[in-house]
Amino acid sequence: MRKLKSTRSLVLGSLICCCFFLFQPVLGQNTPMKQGTVERIKVHGKGLEGNLSGDSPDREVSIYLPPSYKTNPKRRYPVVYLLHGFTDNDAQWYGFQTHWINLPNVVNKALASGQLHEMILVTPNAYTRFQGSFYSNSVTTGNWEDYVAKELVANIDKNYRTIPQASSRGIAGHSMGGYGAFRIGQKYPEIFSSVYLLSPCCLSPSENELQNLNNLSRLENIHTPEEVNKADFLTRAAFATGAAWAPNPKKPPFYLDLPTDKGQVQPLIVAKRMANMPIATLDQNITNVKKLTAIGFDAGTQDTNIAASIQVLDQQLNKYGIKHSFEIYEGDHVNRVAERIETKMLGFFSDNLSFEAKKVK
Structure with missing residues (x-):
């Protein structure tokens, strides 16, 4: 009888221990996800002054600062310039207005995995009288190409703790923004080292x-x-x-x-x-394109014309032996873009940008 009581006590104790561990929170399960911060500023564009459309040369710019930016004041970060699409604006992408994407939430979620390096993201408001600048130089809409590649980059480097070198700068975009990213990226390898295109429009005539x-x-x-x-x-x-x-x-x-x-x-x-479609000018810019550290692009299967155009881009880059990543996934023009940014684009830049400043000899 004493033995039976002892056995029961042992079993009961084991059950209590098991329950204790089973109902303890998994490590990190209730730990709040670290949040980046978002700022929205205005950056004047000298080259946007006097545009015939009458759009303001003082452009809103949304900036995502990673979680450690506020707590580690000596740390510097690479920057990804992410360009929005036609009819969109920066406020929609950064959660200031309701939209199909909330970029800060996407980036916070991606960083929570612990697999990515932190980086700054910058998006200018390119919404114009015509609902989109196409990131091109024009007397009608202003010199948007120069604004992004030169004026905006200079301003961000001056006012934020960036790593101010091409190897630590990437440029990306969705749709019209993807067009702009490739247009600008293939012309300015001394400013941007890596390019990622999300469902880029207008690369070549269909x-x-x-x-x-x-x-x-x-x-x-x-x-x-x-x-x-x-x-x-x-x-x-x-x-x-x-x-x-x-x-x-x-x-x-x-x-x-x-x-x-x-x-x-x-x-x-x-x-x-x-002549303004980047694949049409690729041969003339091929020396610059070869200087880029990394090129990536993707599109959804249901985004028919764009999927076809990035296949042409794939062929043209292969012709010159230029290394790149390329994928056509199941989806349309917008329904999986947030997922692609989280699982593909951010990892692409985390792998290819430099997170250390070059030492000056």
């Missing part, structure tokens, strides 16, 4: 665009900015790219040339548009 040039004559029936704003997405995009790539300071109220005039295709204007 067969549909070339076949449908005659249909663009409908654009000639639009005469006021209000009519542009009420038009369908493709019409608005045609005016925005026209302002960026075919500006005309003598042609108010839009100050741009359309691909047709009185229903007739204008070969020179079409040539200007094609």
Whole structure:
């Protein structure tokens, strides 16, 4: 009987111990995820002054500072310039307005894994009168290419604890922003070392665009900015790219040339548009492209034209033997972009950017 009681005590004690450990919180389970901080400032663009669209040269810029930025005042960080897409703005991406993505939450979640290096992210507000700058130099919309590559970078390096060297700077973007990232990245390897494109638009002309040039004559029936704003997405995009790539300071109220005039295709204007597509200029910029440390790009299977265009980019880079990463995943133009940033893009920059300043000899 005494033996049975002893056995029962042993079993009971074991159960108590098991329950104690089973109901203890898993290490880190209730630990709050470290949060980065977001600042929204204004950065003046000298090259944006006097643009014919009348847009302000004082542009909002949203900045994500990683969790340790406030607690480790001596630490410096690499920077990724992340460019938003057409009809978007920086406020939408950084949680100031409701949108399909909240970038700070995405980055916080990615950093919580402990597998990534911390970095600063910077996104300028490129929303214009035409709902997007296409990050190009134009008298109509202003010199956006110069603004991003030179003025914005200089301002961020001056006012934040960055590692001010090309090997510690990346440029990325979604859709119009992906276009801008490749346009700028292939021209300025002395400023940016790594490039990642998320569903980049407008890299090369699609067969549909070339076949449908005659249909663009409908654009000639639009005469006021209000009519542009009420038009369908493709019409608005045609005016925005026209302002960026075919500006005309003598042609108010839009100050741009359309691909047709009185229903007739204008070969020179079409040539200007094609000349602003990065794959079309890749051969001329190939020396610069070879200087880049890393190039990555992706698109969803349902994003048909864009998926086709990045396959062309893949082929062109392979032709020159340029190393790059490339993936077409199951998805559309936006539904998995947040996931791609979390699981692919941030890791890409964590692997390829330099997190140490070069020593000056």
